[in-house]
Amino acid sequence: MKKYMLDLVVSQNTRLHANYVLIKMTHANPLPEMVPGQFAEIRIDGSNTTFLRRPISINFVDKEANEVWFLVQLVGDGTRKLATVKEGDVVNVVLPLGNGYTLPQEPATVKPLLVGGGVGTAPMLMLGSTLAKMGCKPTFLLGARSSKDLLQLEEFEKLGEVYTTTEDGSMGEKGYVTQHSVLKAQKFDMIYTCGPKPMMMAVAKYAKENGIECEVSLENTMACGVGACLCCVENTDEGHLCVCKDGPVFNIKKLLWQI
Amino acid sequence: MADLSVNIGNLKLSNPVMTASGTFGYGKEFEDFVDLEKIGGIIVKGTTLHRREGNPYPRMAETPMGMLNAVGLQNKGVDYFIDKIYPQIKDIRTNMIVNVSGSAIEDYVQTAERINALEAIPAIELNISCPNVKQGGMAFGVTAKGASEVVKAVREVYKKTLIVKLSPNVTDITEIARAVEASGADSVSLINTLLGMAIDAEKRRPVLSTVTGGMSGAAVKPIALRMVWQVSKAVNIPVIGLGGIMNWKDAVEFLLAGASAIQIGTANFIDPTITVKVADGINDYLDRHGFTSVKDIIGGLIV
Numbered sequence: 001m002k003k004y005m006l007d008l009v010v011s012q013n014t015r016l017h018a019n020y021v022l023i024k025m026t027h028a029n030p031l032p033e034m035v036p037g038q039f040a041e042i043r044i045d046g047s048n049t050t051f052l053r054r055p056i057s058i059n060f061v062d063k064e065a066n067e068v069w070f071l072v073q074l075v076g077d078g079t080r081k082l083a084t085v086k087e088g089d090v091v092n093v094v095l096p097l098g099n100g101y102t103l104p105q106e107p108a109t110v111k112p113l114l115v116g117g118g119v120g121t122a123p124m125l126m127l128g129s130t131l132a133k134m135g136c137k138p139t140f141l142l143g144a145r146s147s148k149d150l151l152q153l154e155e156f157e158k159l160g161e162v163y164t165t166t167e168d169g170s171m172g173e174k175g176y177v178t179q180h181s182v183l184k185a186q187k188f189d190m191i192y193t194c195g196p197k198p199m200m201m202a203v204a205k206y207a208k209e210n211g212i213e214c215e216v217s218l219e220n221t222m223a224c225g226v227g228a229c230l231c232c233v234e235n236t237d238e239g240h241l242c243v244c245k246d247g248p249v250f251n252i253k254k255l256l257w258q259i
Numbered sequence: 260m261a262d263l264s265v266n267i268g269n270l271k272l273s274n275p276v277m278t279a280s281g282t283f284g285y286g287k288e289f290e291d292f293v294d295l296e297k298i299g300g301i302i303v304k305g306t307t308l309h310r311r312e313g314n315p316y317p318r319m320a321e322t323p324m325g326m327l328n329a330v331g332l333q334n335k336g337v338d339y340f341i342d343k344i345y346p347q348i349k350d351i352r353t354n355m356i357v358n359v360s361g362s363a364i365e366d367y368v369q370t371a372e373r374i375n376a377l378e379a380i381p382a383i384e385l386n387i388s389c390p391n392v393k394q395g396g397m398a399f400g401v402t403a404k405g406a407s408e409v410v411k412a413v414r415e416v417y418k419k420t421l422i423v424k425l426s427p428n429v430t431d432i433t434e435i436a437r438a439v440e441a442s443g444a445d446s447v448s449l450i451n452t453l454l455g456m457a458i459d460a461e462k463r464r465p466v467l468s469t470v471t472g473g474m475s476g477a478a479v480k481p482i483a484l485r486m487v488w489q490v491s492k493a494v495n496i497p498v499i500g501l502g503g504i505m506n507w508k509d510a511v512e513f514l515l516a517g518a519s520a521i522q523i524g525t526a527n528f529i530d531p532t533i534t535v536k537v538a539d540g541i542n543d544y545l546d547r548h549g550f551t552s553v554k555d556i557i558g559g560l561i562v
Contacts, residue, residue, distance in 0.1 A: 051324050
């Protein structure tokens with residue numbers, strides 16, 4: 001897919017919780033084609049500790065409004081600065097980058113489970129929406145530390161069944177996503193996941209043990225975003241591959257995770 | 260519109276802007292963003308005789324106005340380059356230059372010899388700042404003797420333009436530059452990355468898997484500029500300047516310091532169109548100051 005560097009205009013910046021913002025951006029021309037699981041490299045100016053772009057996954061593309069959404073967790077200087085943008089601000093963005101999740105060939109016959117942890121729920125919204133449009137009903141299993149870290153639940157509920165876990169038990173089942181009762185009660189054909197690496201490894205282990213296809217989205221520290229600098233590599237059955245260009249989505253069979 | 264063309268040995272560049280090895284892939288990675296033929300020269304990824312997996316992840320750390328990398332020359336080897344990459348890049352109408360690395364003199368020689376046979380590759384850039392396994396971890400590029408040996412050996416088999424990339428991690432870079440010139444190099448490019456380090460205080464661990472890594476980006480520019488200035492006075496061959504060039508103004512400063520051409524590295528990660536912007540910016544600068552050729556400002560620093 002052709003990549004672009006664009007000056008996008010912030011159309012909305014909503015604080016979802018102390019640590020998260022949902023930033024919607026638009027452009028005078030129609031936005032490029034993007035698929036679920038891809039990401040953008042966002043330029044953040046103004047501080048000497050935000051020298052490089054920040055890779056942020058694409059949360060959703062609203063074609064009617066010509067908007068791309070980014071769900072941003074405030075982690076360090078870069079994301080904290082990005083969270084301060086206001087309506088009308090211009091932000092330089094390179095997108096779409098990387099490869100997305102593999103969509104089912106025969107959507108009507110597949111029952112996918114979409115597992116998101118923390119801010120890793122971000123790409124699951126666009127993926128769930130795309131699957132639903134294809135006639136493939138998604139089930140979401142979303143995990144977080146506490147209820148206030150479970151984001152965009154009302155959006156997910158429009159698309160399919162939503163199950164939640166929290167580490168403190170403040171919403172859904174108490175514990176981790178891999179401990180949720182839905183995994184025992186229902187059978188899934190495909191698992192898509194994004195979240196903290198320990199969570200994805202636990203999900204991958206579950207998928208492997210139960211013979212379910214599974215794709216994970218990695219977030220290794222990166223610089224260029226286009227496969228030039230070879231900084232963000234992951235060990236695979238083909239040797240070191242770039243998360244930015246060859247991923248960020250990988251089938252777990254390709255990875256050398258000890259699970 | 261000023262004349263932006265410059266010569267590096269027998270190499271003719273349509274403008275003095277080149278890309279630094281390891282920051283621009285094989286060029287193809289950037290073709291969505293920029294017309295590759297508008298770049299004076301593209302120096303592709305470091306190529307070695309045999310495939311190298313490079314260092315383990317993590318390989319990158321952001322630092323104030325810069326970054327550290329510890330990629331470790333990951334590449335699929337010269338044969339893969341010739342069979343799979345070369346056919347894809349040979350028709351790009353600019354100077355496609357291969358950066359050649361190695362860990363032993365014979366490796367450099369064999370790699371250079373094979374690339375010498377490629378019609379569409381008019382030059383190589385010899386990376387002599389890699390660890391020399393045979394000398395117990397020392398690098399060729401940190402002694403005049405080591406640098407001289409490898410350049411002499413490659414010069415015997417390589418007939419086209421030979422650029423040698425110098426390491427800044429030395430006591431006197433002009434001594435190495437002179438040795439390289441005396442050994443038959445057509446040009447020197449500098450600086451490669453500066454050895455640096457990053458620590459994660461919370462984890463009490465180094466950020467990079469290799470503990471230390473190469474520093475690049477805006478923060479290194481004053482050091483690079485100083486070294487380019489010193490080396491350009493010490494040698495008679497053309498100098499290619501790089502290190503922290505983020506915009507046209509930085510590029511002009513390197514030209515004034517004595518560089519005949521410049522390379523853009525880390526800035527490609529921040530603006531994938533920066534190469535062409537810098538070439539345009541140099542042109543505007545020349546027009547504004549009434550210079551008809553970029554050659555008029557090379558080494559034109561008033562001191």
